[in-house]
Amino acid sequence: MIAMLRSIAGRLAGALLALSALAAPVQAGPVETLLAEELLGTLGPSVPADARVSLTLGAPFDGPVDQIRAIAHDPRGGTFRAQVVSNGRTVELAGRAEIEVEMPVPVRRIRPGEIIEAADLTLVRMPLERAGAGFVQSAEALVGLSPRRQMPAGRLVLVGSVGMPIVVQRNRPVTLVYEDGPLVLAARGRALQEGGVGDLVRVMNVASSTVVTGTVTGAETVSVNGPSVNGPSFNGLSSTQQAARRDAPSKP
Known part of the structure; x- marks a missing residue:
């Protein structure tokens, strides 16, 4: 049953791609380029703006292209089918279609704790099916971050494998801070996790x-907040901080 539903969904997707309004007359040029x-226009926002389509016709065609009536792409098989008008008659064309995108990869091995710079990255072209949503898709999104694990040269970067530079080290001393209006409490803590600015960590x-x-x-x-910080979580405050806490007006 599941296989049947998937098959039906695949056929519907192909049919939707194939349905296109009558196009305006096409300018002269190599048929593969046209x-x-x-095809790229039919894919819309589902592919990056810098995507490129490479087509190879299954059979030679050297006639003029007056109009492209419809075009459909099968991403699983890497093929396409199209209807074009040439010298007043409709011609069916088919062949291979490969969609490529640019993806950032490191040019060198980058270790945890290092800050990623623009010079550490390069762009490589690869088939769209290899550049899944689980990978970082732009170099700009990586610059200024730090890897959470070693990043090998030439490999795609997994989303979640990078983050803000680590400023809290695991098992190292930290200052726990609680602020509530004019009241500021602080205590000594030991980080149980590492993290960068904005990360949630246990202390x-x-x-x-x-x-x-x-x-x-x-x-x-x-920084911590919530009811727990008013209890035993903040034992061990300095005398000044204890006084500030004691003298602070209680909340109704």
Whole structure:
């Protein structure tokens, strides 16, 4: 049953691609180039703007192309079919179609903790089916980030394998900070996870051994909020901080 539904869905997708309004007269040019431009237009936002289509006709065709009536692409088989008007008659064309996109890859091995720079990356062209949604698709999205694990040269970069530069190291001391209006509380903690600015990490309060989750806000600094910080999570405050906490007006 599932196989039948998938087959029906595939045929419907092909039919939708094949349905196109009558095109305006096509300018003269190599038929492969004209068909590639038309096919790219039918794919719309499903492919990156820098995508390129490479077509190879299954049989020679050297006639003029007055109009492209319809074109359909089978991404699984890498083939296409088209109807063109040539000298007043409709001609069926078919062949291979390969869609390529540019993807960023490192030019060298980049280790965790290093900051990725533009010079560390290059763009390589590859078939669209290899450049899935699970990979970072632009160099601009990588510059300024840091790998969470080693990035080999020439390999696509997985989404989630990079992030903001690590400023909180696992098992290293951090400052736990809680702010509530004019009230600022701080305590010593030990990071149980590493993270960059904006990451959520778990931290153990050194004095109370309570584990809390907070947001990395800077070098060796984690901000926490919520009811738990008003309890044992913030034992071990300095005397000044304890006084500030004691003298702070209680909330209704």
